[in-house]
Amino acid sequence: MKIALLGYGRMGKEIEKIALQRGHEIVIRYSGEEEYNITDADVAIDFSIPTVAYDNITNCLKNNVPVVSGTTGWLDKYDEVVDLCKTNKGAFIYASNFSLGVNIFFELNKQLAKMMKNLDQYKTTIEEIHHTKKLDAPSGTAITLAEGIIDNSLKSSWTLDGDTENNNIPITAVRTPDVPGTHTISYDSIVDSIDIKHTAHNRQGFALGAVIASEWLADKTGVFSMADVLNLG
Numbered sequence: 001m002k003i004a005l006l007g008y009g010r011m012g013k014e015i016e017k018i019a020l021q022r023g024h025e026i027v028i029r030y031s032g033e034e035e036y037n038i039t040d041a042d043v044a045i046d047f048s049i050p051t052v053a054y055d056n057i058t059n060c061l062k063n064n065v066p067v068v069s070g071t072t073g074w075l076d077k078y079d080e081v082v083d084l085c086k087t088n089k090g091a092f093i094y095a096s097n098f099s100l101g102v103n104i105f106f107e108l109n110k111q112l113a114k115m116m117k118n119l120d121q122y123k124t125t126i127e128e129i130h131h132t133k134k135l136d137a138p139s140g141t142a143i144t145l146a147e148g149i150i151d152n153s154l155k156s157s158w159t160l161d162g163d164t165e166n167n168n169i170p171i172t173a174v175r176t177p178d179v180p181g182t183h184t185i186s187y188d189s190i191v192d193s194i195d196i197k198h199t200a201h202n203r204q205g206f207a208l209g210a211v212i213a214s215e216w217l218a219d220k221t222g223v224f225s226m227a228d229v230l231n232l233g
Contacts, residue, residue, distance in 0.1 A: 001218055004028035004041035006056040007048035007071065014207040015045055022211060030056075038063050043214045049135065050074045057081055057092070066091035066217045070098050070210055072140030082223050091217050095226045096140030097181075098209030103226045105198040109145050109185055112196060113152040122187040122194070123164040124149060129174040129182040137173035141183055146171060149185075180206075 001024045005012045008031040016026050028036045028044075032052070038044060038059055043066045046056045050073030060067035061084050069092075078094065085092040097103070116122055128142040138146075138160055146158035146169050158169040180200040187194040200206070209226065216229045226232075 001025070001042040001215070002027045002040065003214065004030065004036070004038060004044040004060075004065070006030045006044055006046040006060075009047070011047040011070070011203060011206060011210075012045075014203045015047065015210055018204070018207045018211045022215075024211070038065050041065055043068065043218050045069075045210050045214055046071055047210070054081070058084055061085050061088050061090040061092065064088065064090060066214070066220070068093045068095075068098075068210055068214045068217060070095055070206070072096055072143075073136040075140075085223050089221050091220050091222060091224075093213050093217055093224045093226070093229070095209075095213070096144040097206065098213060098226060099198075099200060099205040100209050100212075100230065101205060102141060102183075102198055102200075103209070103230055103232065105183070105196070106144060106148055107227075107232050108196060110148045110152045112185070112187075112194075113149040113155075116187055116194075117153045119187075119189075120154075121189045123189070124153075124155060124169050125164065125186045125188070126158070126169060126171045127174065127182075127184045127186070128171065129176055129179050131179050132175045132177050134175065137175070138171040139173065139181065139183075141181065142171050142173070145183060145185060 003024050008029045027040045044060045046069040053071035053074040054077045128139045156167040162170040182199045184197040213229050
């Protein structure tokens with residue numbers, strides 16, 4: 001496939017390595033200023049920044065180029081993108097995290113939330129740790145985890161650095177140099193604790209998942225998730 005990389009920072013370059021290894025061609029490397037024709041690509045992978053992600057994605061959909069996005073921080077316009085994709089009969093995948101392991105972790109999180117649903121003696125918390133260059137907090141992955149718990153339990157909300165009152169899930173965001181991403185879900189009571197944790201060792205897992213998603217999306221129409229790509233539904 002001919003791939004457009006919309007965002008050519010650390011993740012874009014990691015995706016390029018994986019894509020080339022898998023026999024694809026990079027035809028566009030966009031880091032913010034270059035002019036390009038998106039129709040030169042068979043599929044686009046967006047790992048840009050929140051302020052330009054929406055424009056990148058809509059440009060792809062208006063030109064019938066399937067697009068995979070891993071940029072977080074723009075989701076206030078997600079419904080607009082979904083409507084545009086459906087109107088143009090395009091193809092779109094957004095994921096807060098493309099790591100294959102993290103998407104399995106998402107499903108484990110949902111199942112554990114179901115099991116803990118009626119055990120109100122346990123307080124639920126989330127901690128996420130990322131590198132200091134990450135622009136948003138909490139991470140999109142942490143938000144996805146919180147939403148997975150809310151959808152499968154009696155919890156009703158999440159807050160950054162909040163408390164566990166009123167069915168709330170507090171998320172703690174820690175920024176430490178050179179940490180690709182660590183997420184921990186904790187259920188704590190006065191007698192014991194249950195934790196599930198995912199630790200990324202490098203960015204290769206994110207890059208591989210994004211390339212696999214773009215391969216899967218190339219000949220499809222619709223709005224999908226990584227659960228569709230990995231057949232986890």
